[in-house]
Amino acid sequence: MHNFHDKLIEVRDRVQRAAERANRGAETVKILAVSKTQPASRIAEAVSAGQCCFGENYLQEALDKQSQLSDLNIEWHFIGPIQSNKTRAIAESFAWVHSIDRLKIAQRLSEQRPVTMPPLQICIQINIDDEASKSGVRPLELPALAKAVANLPRLQLTGLMAIPLPRADYGEQLAAFQRVADLQQSLQQSLDCALPTLSMGMSGDLEAAIAAGSTLVRIGTDLFGPRVASDS
Numbered sequence: 001m002h003n004f005h006d007k008l009i010e011v012r013d014r015v016q017r018a019a020e021r022a023n024r025g026a027e028t029v030k031i032l033a034v035s036k037t038q039p040a041s042r043i044a045e046a047v048s049a050g051q052c053c054f055g056e057n058y059l060q061e062a063l064d065k066q067s068q069l070s071d072l073n074i075e076w077h078f079i080g081p082i083q084s085n086k087t088r089a090i091a092e093s094f095a096w097v098h099s100i101d102r103l104k105i106a107q108r109l110s111e112q113r114p115v116t117m118p119p120l121q122i123c124i125q126i127n128i129d130d131e132a133s134k135s136g137v138r139p140l141e142l143p144a145l146a147k148a149v150a151n152l153p154r155l156q157l158t159g160l161m162a163i164p165l166p167r168a169d170y171g172e173q174l175a176a177f178q179r180v181a182d183l184q185q186s187l188q189q190s191l192d193c194a195l196p197t198l199s200m201g202m203s204g205d206l207e208a209a210i211a212a213g214s215t216l217v218r219i220g221t222d223l224f225g226p227r228v229a230s231d232s
């Protein structure tokens with residue numbers, strides 16, 4: 001049996017212990033429940049358990065669930081790759097986007113963000129392991145992209161997101177997350193502005209991410225159970 005409430009308590013406990021080891025309060029780490037492939041009914045169950053932020057990767061799937069759950073007070077985060085013909089719906093339907101790696105997408109989101117809504121919260125996704133097939137901007141290209149995104153009027157650049165290669169060894173996980181944190185530090189200096197968010201850490205590596213300074217962990221499997229086979 002997979003009861004969301006019990007799983008949420010376990011994940012909160014892991015976050016709390018990791019934060020304590022890093023001499024931080026657990027409230028400095030936000031838990032994003034990654035609900036891709038999960039039906040709206042499971043999201044409703046999660047909201048009843050006290051979870052308010054949900055991350056989705058696939059636009060159409062997310063829009064369907066949003067319309068089914070429109071009476072609930074949910075903060076929606078888009079965390080998947082973005083095609084340019086999808087930006088309008090994303091700009092109109094989400095509070096956060098974690099997966100910005102091209103200026104063109106950011107420009108479209110800024111143009112299309114309704115003026116009646118608060119600025120869209122943006123994380124730039126870093127390809128921290130320099131993987132050929134992965135989304136994310138290369139570290140060398142980060143400063144120019146961040147500077148341009150920070151100047152877009154309807155977006156609020158809040159930090160960085162990364163999905164390092166899966167590694168079994170805690171020390172290796174920590175080193176990869178530390179490289180993301182170092183990029184955040186140097187970017188804050190070069191842009192001379194605060195970038196408080198580090199969106200990093202998933203079910204298998206949230207402890208190392210928090211040790212390196214994560215402020216937002218994106219948890220799917222350890223909250224909802226395994227996803228259906230077509231997804232990774």
Ligand SMILES: *Cc1c(COP(=O)(O)O)cnc(C)c1O
Nearest residue numbers: 034079202203218219220221222
């Ligand atoms: C699926 C996904 C997650 C959650 O991964 P789990 O290992 O299931 O916790 C986090 N971030 C992104 C970008 C994802 O696509």
